Amino acid sequence: MRHLLIYEMIEAVHRSGSIRKAAEDTNITASALNRRIQAFEEEFGSEIFERLPRGMRLNPAGELLLHHIRSQRQDMARVSSQVADLSGVRRGHVKIACSQALLPYFLPEQISRYRANFPGVTFSVNVRDRIQAERDLVSFESDLALVFEPAHLVDFEILHAVPQPVMAVMSRSHPLAIRPVLRLRDCLEYDLVLPGPQYGVRALLELAAAKTGQRLRAVVETESFEMVRHYAAFEQAIGFQIPVGLSSLARPDMAFIPISDKDVAGGELLLGHLRGRTLPVAALKFARQIATALG
């Protein structure tokens, strides 16, 4: 889209913070780029960059414009994908920001299933915590977000929600492994493997512990959910995770037991997109598929 090149130039300047650096990325001379920016500002009726001695920086008008640029680019991409869809080609690219728990089993299976039907569609999967996921939607870096217990929901339009109780994860040989349901106090008698404080599971556990005046002492605290699962398997320790991140088929040596909802309030796994956006066909169809899969 030659006529939209100026938008890419503006973004390049914004990214690199200087015309000269952006000129290299854009394969153009700094002087040419400079004049295009100036010509655009002239037409636009307002400067969009602050000229600092050390480079360029978007001013408030520029921020507003940048959001428009991103929105318009995404909408153009949607139109393209719909046009491709018209000719029956089913192309497209779906960008997903998701919680770590979706990585081991759920998303690989879903993406593979979708691509079995539409092999022309490609995917980007980015691990994001609940705050970053929302930021990704706003900056159009992701089409869909799939996160556990998102923090604040402005700009987040919920497509689907499923309750996800917190599960205890342990070796099958663990003394508690035979129980159908666990109380939090049972778990606290053993070594704990906890996810970092930025995660929803941890937040729910802390809340529950505080309510009953107990304290969570982790022998291992980690950012990696994989670590939580595997460490629990090696030692006689207890980890925590939500069902969507677990697969008893893949790990017959492990037990996954729900914590009683008397102790720990169950969280919700939310599928959503940027409020007011029209999603590309591919993203929309994929969203429908995973909504069905989540039940």
Added chain:
Amino acid sequence: MRHLLIYEMIEAVHRSGSIRKAAEDTNITASALNRRIQAFEEEFGSEIFERLPRGMRLNPAGELLLHHIRSQRQDMARVSSQVADLSGVRRGHVKIACSQALLPYFLPEQISRYRANFPGVTFSVNVRDRIQAERDLVSFESDLALVFEPAHLVDFEILHAVPQPVMAVMSRSHPLAIRPVLRLRDCLEYDLVLPGPQYGVRALLELAAAKTGQRLRAVVETESFEMVRHYAAFEQAIGFQIPVGLSSLARPDMAFIPISDKDVAGGELLLGHLRGRTLPVAALKFARQIATALG
């Protein structure tokens, strides 16, 4: 916006149905215009026009693109108005599609009040029936719609709703003018002035009459609400109208009496905009003002 000229050209070709006619509107040669369209289709990756022996016509891909073009233009206008707002200028243009009932008193007063605060803001007011109003929103020809009893509400995002009972309109000297409330059967004993069948008030009246097995016989049927009011004033006839279109201050010689809701179901006056759109600041502020005014 020179870089968006190609969009205007596409719209011009769409409007006029031929390159040669569109070329005149665009102040360009047919050959140049032709080549720009071709270059665009090349870049876009798909033809957007059907070449007919009698001219050009958008194909489905073109229809999709056209909607994107309109949406992007409106969003750019919104950005501009927000940028103007940044510098404290408060410029903008608000396009309203509204029912006829809003014309005599309500909108003039509201627009005047708004412009007293923000004289840089201008307005377009277009009279539209409830179907056309929605179509106007979809094609971005209007920012806001203010209609009585809209038919179907896909694409219509409701910002505000107020109940509006059907009122009988007559001269103060009319025998019924002293009553506080009227029954429909009372009215039917007199000559009636009715709005055309495309209007919500008429639809509600017909429904009510049918329910009790009565028939509405109009001595005057008209598309003009002004005609309804004035004819009722001249003869001892009864007209019908919703409160927002009436002003007892402006017409002390006339009586406006509600029809009992036992007979005629009250309709709703709805203020709305295109689903998913971000309105320009001016339109949004004006919408808030009239929502408050409507109560």
Added chain:
DNA sequence: CCGCACTGATGCAAAAAATGCAGCGCTATT
């Protein structure tokens, strides 16, 4: 306090792109 390295801006000539003109082939109407 002075280079030095970095920034954006600008005059001018060269390169590239867009345009206008004239004419072609086609089709539906008269």
Added chain:
DNA sequence: AATAGCGCTGCATTTTTTGCATCAGTGCGG
């Protein structure tokens, strides 16, 4: 069969964009 309308295209011309060289300003380190 003549005509009037359509989209398309080769070629010369005009307009726009670009690259090069250079200027002016600013902050940093010696």
